[in-house]
Amino acid sequence: MTAPARVLDRLREALGDRVDTGSEALAAARADESGHAAVGIPLAVIHATSTADVQQTLRIASETGTPVVTRGAGTGLAGGANAGAGEIALSLRRMDRILEVRPDDLLAVVEPGILNADLNAALAEHGLWWAPDPASRAISTVGGNIATGAGGLLCAKYGVVRDAVLGIDLVLADGRLIHLGHRSVKGVTGLDLTSLVIGSEGKLGVVVGATLKLRRLVPGEVCTIAATFPDVRSAATASAAVTASGAQPAIMELLDAASLAAIHALLAFEQPAPRTAQLTIQTDGLQAAAEGDAIAGLLRGAGGTVTMTHDRAEGERLLAVRRSMHAAMAALGTTLIEDVAVPRSALPAMFDEIARIEGEYGIVIPTVAHAGDGNLHPNFVFDGPDVPPHIWDAADDLFRSALRLGGTLTGEHGIGVLKRRWLVDELGDDQWELQRRITAVFDPAGILNPGKVFAR
């Protein structure tokens, strides 16, 4: 280890005013949107503007044994990009250029710091889009989406980040640059390191560029449905019936009673009847209307009260209820947003488990679910900055319930620091150790995002 002052000198010498030690920047780099913050103050924030900046930073970090935490927009929900005492926070937010758009090859080459929504606004001019749509799309970067393997609302129909990246340019811990993947749709040369880097949460290298697989904008109208049900189990059962019918909604979101009540309070809407849960469904494409009618009929048969619109603006108003979830929770207190996923058929059973945990721990767990793909976000709300022990106990029970139902700890947010102690429960000791050793091949000295993901 080199003395921090000497490391700073070397960074400044190489990177000039891209080295930021302002107290505001340092404080911001400690936290993300999880509510969790790292212990201590980072050494510096590097505002990289080029691949060469990233390589310089990594070379100095490597030579001096200084930890590096790569950050995008800081919207993570698992503490995966929080930088603590003595660490370099390497921000890629200013590397936000679109380098190439190829409508004929349905690909774009971008830098990692571009916001998902900004990219999609630019692609729309070509009649194209990049499908991954985390709820944070307006504020999260493509690089952050790749680092976490982000999902979103449209995944059941249009896939997750892993389905939408052809290649990655990666700077290794020692500053070398390698190019992973292909510009062609197919390609099986050696191991698929592109997929390995997606969702690796800053442990394998720094993503400085990505070749993205695009789609053409979906032609036709959209049809939006909001349906209320007397309780969450009947809403979950109805959503499972929609999936089982063979219909493929673009969006199918479920709000439980506590979520719906909190959102109505935030938006100053009339309160729904107690226990009321809601499904919001959107169909798209040339069959949108026919598919919407079929789904509406199915929901009514399952006991739902259905509102349907073919108007895009009115549809956005129906979806705005769902999109207000995060704000509604923030209004209640500090929130730990969980992220379990189960096989779709197990969604009603998972809601039963949540009700059981609420009873056993004497708490309310407002829950929203991407019902089309079995991904639930139970929200634990509490006072003060730190997660209280009984909330962790309830979360522990929640994770184990999801695993028992054939599910996973995290569908789209990642492990970060907040779930690292449960990772081994899902992977098993042998796979945990194997994954840790693979990480060490990329980063033998362990300077990349230490303490994240693989720390028990």
Added chain:
Amino acid sequence: MTAPARVLDRLREALGDRVDTGSEALAAARADESGHAAVGIPLAVIHATSTADVQQTLRIASETGTPVVTRGAGTGLAGGANAGAGEIALSLRRMDRILEVRPDDLLAVVEPGILNADLNAALAEHGLWWAPDPASRAISTVGGNIATGAGGLLCAKYGVVRDAVLGIDLVLADGRLIHLGHRSVKGVTGLDLTSLVIGSEGKLGVVVGATLKLRRLVPGEVCTIAATFPDVRSAATASAAVTASGAQPAIMELLDAASLAAIHALLAFEQPAPRTAQLTIQTDGLQAAAEGDAIAGLLRGAGGTVTMTHDRAEGERLLAVRRSMHAAMAALGTTLIEDVAVPRSALPAMFDEIARIEGEYGIVIPTVAHAGDGNLHPNFVFDGPDVPPHIWDAADDLFRSALRLGGTLTGEHGIGVLKRRWLVDELGDDQWELQRRITAVFDPAGILNPGKVFAR
């Protein structure tokens, strides 16, 4: 290293009559459909019938330092599963059970030895299918499809193997069993080792089970189009125009003049005019007819002579021409089937390169292409069992041309032994070495498929 006789004793003790040392079985295990055979005779073929058999075999191999070559149906095209002197050929062909089909969760759990076509016949009874469709689907196993990261004809619309596997059960080199991936659609716990194993050609472990992501059978009719063009460049340009139009055919296959002539000879059809090339296109789904009409119009505008049918049986007859390619080549001599892929827009340029190589080396290279995804199969035909040096020189030129156009050495067949000397040209030294080290984490003693993929 333990003496071969002692290894055989231990295998027989553990596995009884699943140990096969018959000369026919040993000879068959040396070769695949590439025409290439390993040097020397393998020690034994193990006909595993259970995960426990595989674990026993790997434990003995590990303890005795004996190499293991995992095999499915032996239909590979790169020599990746050929077993040579002193090696154990571990056949999974008899592990062919479907363990679970879940229409509600759109997944199936299968053993690796089941044939792709047999699986799909069983899934059709549930209204489901597994989308990967290598041309070998009737004779290749799901495990082999996973090991090579197989593609096929329908990939541009319905994806490759990597898009269609949720989880893998893997036996490690030392016999331990680990479970990779999830039963849920989403899941980002740690590194994505499922994707890493797909296409890893037997270097990381033995796939003993897979949780497959299924699709519902596509409703609606199919529309099949055969269009002839005066030369291959105009056919390639027309196929690029189809892609650029936003149409999404399920199948779009291109046969160059030499291929078409050879197939017509095999089928005793009238010979087409010299230089004639053919596109065969199939649309499916509820928009099949409208999309077919639009494509037919576009092909006519591009100078094509178009035949179109909405009859499934007649459509199969049009596709039978394309499906006879492999047999037509085999009738000409020994064939080295190449497998480059380029960005779709580079397809015409790649055909120009093939014409240049034909001229420079004084050979004919009949070529078929999955035109919808830019994957070409140039066929080098020669006499005798071994690839002559001038053919390798021409292939070398072909590979370098594909890389120059932003493409790859292999779209769907893999590296095996036949392309290992070019792998570093595509990956670069740094990535090649990184991949080799990752392999060593899984298999420190290097007993899994030695000499394949990462051998220069």
